[in-house]
Amino acid sequence: MTCHDVQQHLYDFLDSALDSATGDAVQHHLETCTPCRTAFEATQSIEDQLRHTLREEPVPPTLWPRIQADLDRVVPAAIVATTQKRRRPWLWSAALAAVLVLSLGIALLKPVLMRSESLHARLLSVPVNDLHTFVVSQRPLDMASADPQQLRQWFQQKVAFPPPVLPEQVGAAYLVGGRLCYFLERRVASYMYSAHGHYVSLYVMPHEGLQQPSDAVRRLRQPQATVHEVQGYTHVIWSHTGLLYSLVSDLPQGQIFAMARQMMRAS
């Protein structure tokens, strides 16, 4: 195989898209030809960085709420069609079916409506709203410190539970301080991290009276960790030794999951 052949196959080789014989021939050539190997490595290097750069694009936190608000005003085409069909002569059958659907609908919706008022439902949204308000209002931190021990001592005087010592750095996020919050009828310690200009807040609170939400979009491998998407933020919830942990951020989900795993190990 010549250098020209290798050049022709370079991208297919990078994508592992060559058949076994051609792939082996390219590989053998690259092992023995320094200019081609240099070219291969330079191409691969730029493409790796390109891939990394293109995947770093956090969703603006206002986008999902905006979409949701507009969906409220849109009626799906199938429902418009169904509504129009109902005006046809078999009205009575349709009316009977409608009564059944309505009864069933009320029966199904009742627990949902009741649940929405409960503490459990507020657990999903309140921490997200708190972080969002903090970011939008550009308030200062209650305690600016990158020292985990100092932060723990500060929280110790403010909350009714033993505050954990959390790592100084979690993934790309650095500890920048803490805030004392009050919601869900309890005092909550908010450990604030910062990464790439985004805040990450870990809320720690007593578990008592709160339930781990069951309607998660996915679960992490660790026991009891559920993932929720609320208003463009990712919200990971888990519990450990009587405390409930709620991690909120608008960073890409992969980074948030990695942080959650590290924090679970630390806590």
Add this chain to the structure above:
Amino acid sequence: MGNIISHLQQRWTRERFTRHTEQFLPALYRSARRLTRDVAAGEDLVHDTYVKAYQAFDKVELRSEEACRAWLFRIMVNAYRDRYRRQQRSPEVQPFAREHDSDTNVIEAAVSPEPDPEVLLGRKRFSEAVQVAIATLSPEVRLVVTLFFAEGLPYKDIAAIAACPIGTVMSRLARGRRQLQQYLREYGATPQGPPAAALSSSATLQRHGKAQREGRTP
């Protein structure tokens, strides 16, 4: 009565729609941002995609997450094409300004003298150079490049989303890659950090050889 039923039905559709589609927001936004080359236009494109998808949601049968993702991407790509057709009045792929350069020898380009390390651009400038480089691609090439690099989709999925043959995807992708490589090298945007050069060449090669034998896609 009709209104109540319609309301319940709509509510039920809405819940199912959100449950199935919300997880794809980051991927859709990421691609929309690259395709439109603008934050606000990217947001608008994703917004329109969700509204169109919601209107058609009850009429499609989606059997898996992959099918749902492909469906959303197809809607977004159609909306994207509508936009640039309106802007350019030409649905055809626009010739890239430096198309004639595309056959430049990759190996020669790679072994040409590297810029002095002191002028190597940092990660931030690399990111900015990528933005510019992507923006110089023609719309259809940009679409294929974005789906390949940002979403990591295989050729056949890209072909399904872009509604074109796999061969077209491959040729557009190859063209886009050559143009990006050339642009990023010309402007000295060699990435700093841990890339392949840091790995031993034999380890890098073994990794590729192994992937091939196992028949894996990138």
